[in-house]
Amino acid sequence: MSFSSDVKKELCTVNEKNLCCRRSELAAILLFGGDFSGADVTVKVERTDVFKRACGLLKRVLGMTELQKEPEIRLPVEKLDELGIYPDGAGVSIDEEVFDSDCCKRAFFRGAFLMAGTVVDPHKNYRLELFAYNETVAALASEMLESFDLSPGSIRRKNYFVIYLENYEAVSDALIIMGAQKSMLGLSYVQIEKDISNENNRRNNFLIANMDKALTVSANQCAAIDKLAGTGMLETLNEGLKAVAYARAEHPEMNLNELAAVTGISKSTLSRRLNKLLELGNIKNQEIEK
Numbered sequence: 001m002s003f004s005s006d007v008k009k010e011l012c013t014v015n016e017k018n019l020c021c022r023r024s025e026l027a028a029i030l031l032f033g034g035d036f037s038g039a040d041v042t043v044k045v046e047r048t049d050v051f052k053r054a055c056g057l058l059k060r061v062l063g064m065t066e067l068q069k070e071p072e073i074r075l076p077v078e079k080l081d082e083l084g085i086y087p088d089g090a091g092v093s094i095d096e097e098v099f100d101s102d103c104c105k106r107a108f109f110r111g112a113f114l115m116a117g118t119v120v121d122p123h124k125n126y127r128l129e130l131f132a133y134n135e136t137v138a139a140l141a142s143e144m145l146e147s148f149d150l151s152p153g154s155i156r157r158k159n160y161f162v163i164y165l166e167n168y169e170a171v172s173d174a175l176i177i178m179g180a181q182k183s184m185l186g187l188s189y190v191q192i193e194k195d196i197s198n199e200n201n202r203r204n205n206f207l208i209a210n211m212d213k214a215l216t217v218s219a220n221q222c223a224a225i226d227k228l229a230g231t232g233m234l235e236t237l238n239e240g241l242k243a244v245a246y247a248r249a250e251h252p253e254m255n256l257n258e259l260a261a262v263t264g265i266s267k268s269t270l271s272r273r274l275n276k277l278l279e280l281g282n283i284k285n286q287e288i289e290k
């Protein structure tokens with residue numbers, strides 16, 4: 001199931017007790033899904049759980065107990081007065097005072113999302129969108145989100161409007177506003193996973209960079225040892241230096257710790273002798289270049 005679908009499923013379980021908020025949620029469902037052009041308002045509801053929730057709201061808010069035939073909800077236009085919705089020709093006018101309190105704005109946003117919202121799988125991106133077929137409705141939804149300190153973007157397409165939020169904080173806030181706490185937690189887990197994975201990548205890059213550095217150092221030491229061996233100077237060195245030179249030449253891939261472990265020589269002594277070999281090799285180099 002998609003993340004969007006999970007969110008809608010969760011929102012359908014929100015137990016809304018306030019009549020004012022029930023009214024607000026129902027109004028949003030109608031405004032975002034309704035066709036106001038006929039004698040009756042019709043709303044096509046794709047999801048069964050949303051359909052059932054909408055029927056419950058019709059009953060509780062408007063006292064409508066008539067059986068609705070899934071997926072379409074139908075109600076007489078006169079019923080809309082009670083919701084502050086007034087169809088006028090091609091559009092609608094809305095009495096915004098009906099949704100003025102904070103609790104009702106949350107409920108309105110929930111109804112809008114249930115009808116016309118999507119949220120992208122957070123593994124891919126953070127983006128929540130609402131689609132509205134009416135400019136007044138789109139503007140109202142934007143205003144409501146702004147009243148929660150969100151900054152929604154909006155795009156006008158050919159015959160509809162998209163209102164969107166597009167970062168982690170905004171999507172997370174929007175889920176809380178609607179009442180999808182569980183989904184919000186899901187979102188934050190994904191964000192934590194991403195943080196950890198970024199942190200691991202940083203650490204791996206750091207380790208690789210260090211390994212590269214260690215290998216470059218080793219390569220320089222080996223080149224110096226080769227030089228000393230090639231000029232016969234290696235055999236003239238003391239036993240300690242010779243032992244380290246052979247060990248390094250045999251294990252160019254090892255770091256200082258590993259080399260100390262296989263030779264049984266302390267790290268500080270190893271380091272000193274390797275530096276000495278480097279120095280002697282460089283002197284040999286310079287002599288040859290002269």
Ligand SMILES: [Zn+2]
Pocket residue numbers: 018019020021022024101102103104105107
């Ligand atoms: Zn309310």
